[in-house]
Amino acid sequence: MCNPRRIRVSATRELNEAWQEQVERAVTRVGAAVGVARLREPLDATVGGPTLVMLERAxxxxxxxxxxxxxxxxxxxxxxxTYHADTSELEIVAEVSAEVSAGGRATRTIGGHLDTRIEATGVGVFYDDLYDGVTExxxxxxxxxxxxxxxxxxxQQLLREAVQAEEQRLAADLxxxxxxxADIxxxxxxxxxxxxxxxxxxxxxTAIGIEARGAFHRILADAYRDAILAYARTHGAEGLSVVERDGALEIEFELEA
Known part of the structure; x- marks a missing residue:
């Protein structure tokens, strides 16, 4: 195989043509959906004022x-x-949340005009000994x-560049x-x-309410205790005794008539 011989040809092409393309942009929005159920229970009709005062402290x-x-x-x-001290109400709330998503698309037909000149070169190769059967x-x-x-x-490269430039110009609007x-x-x-x-x-x-009342009533029991003890001390009670048995408080004291 001899040294290769190369034949180069060059040409110029005048471009004067209109072009049109359809471009599309897609946007995805992600958010959260929340479902809420609640109930309120008034306490001022069943719990005395001194106990409600102690409840806030507890x-x-x-x-x-x-x-x-x-x-x-x-x-x-x-x-x-939530305990609302201003209204003496107990509020119990159940919440369920989930992620949600949605997409939106915008399509626009864009166009322009190519009016320019391009130059290119082509190359062909052959060998004097006609290697591989390729003649001049x-x-x-x-x-x-x-x-x-x-x-x-x-x-094609000029066309892609023109499309990209126009698409970038309209990108914000799209x-x-x-x-x-997507928001809609x-x-x-x-x-x-x-x-x-x-x-x-x-x-x-219902299940949330059981847990909520259990947590609240433990504090309410402390408030009852503190209110009774405060009453006893204020009135000079004697023999004051506080004993907890099986989850129940026993408070004993004596007051002079």
Whole structure:
């Protein structure tokens, strides 16, 4: 095999053509849907004023309860319980949440005009000993074919650049339009999911209520104790005794008539 001989051909192509493409942008929004069920129980009709005063003090000192103004809240698994001191009400809430997502798309037809000139070169190779059966004429034809491919590739590259430039120019508008569609869809999906979650929260409210009342009544028992002890001390009680048996408090004292 001899040294290769190369045939190079060059050409210029004038481009004067219109182009049109359809571009699309997609946006996904992610949010949270929450279903809530709640009930309120008034305490002022069954719990005396002195005990309610002591209840606030007991809640303020109790672990797991957080005070926010006149409210004392304790978080539970799947909800929370709040005592509202201003209204003397116990509020029990069950919450169920889920992630939701929705997508939006925006499509736009864009176009432009290519008015430019491109240059390209094609190469063909042959050998004096006709290696691989390629003659000089074959090499010239190969060079012409290579030239056409390179001219076409140059045209396609210019077209891609024009499309990308126009798409980038409109990117903000397309993203905004797609985002608006996604927001509308997300609001719809969230509303539908929250309807389901509210039903689920209502089913869980009974179990949450048992846990909530248990946590609250432990503090309420302390408040009853403190209110009784405060009454006894204020009135000069003697023989004061406080004993806890089997989860119940026994308080004994004597008052002079």
């Amino acid at each position: 809640l303020a000192a109790a672990d797991g309860w957080v005070q926010d103004g006149d409210a004392f809240r304790r978080d539970l698994d799947g909800g929370y319980v 004429d074959d090499a010239r034809r190969n060079a012409q074919d290579d030239l056409r491919r390179n001219l076409d590739a140059g045209r 993203d905004r339009a797609a985002g608006d569609q 869809q997300l609001a719809r999906v969230t509303a539908e999911r929250e309807t389901e979650l509210r039903q689920e929260a209502a089913r869980r409210l």
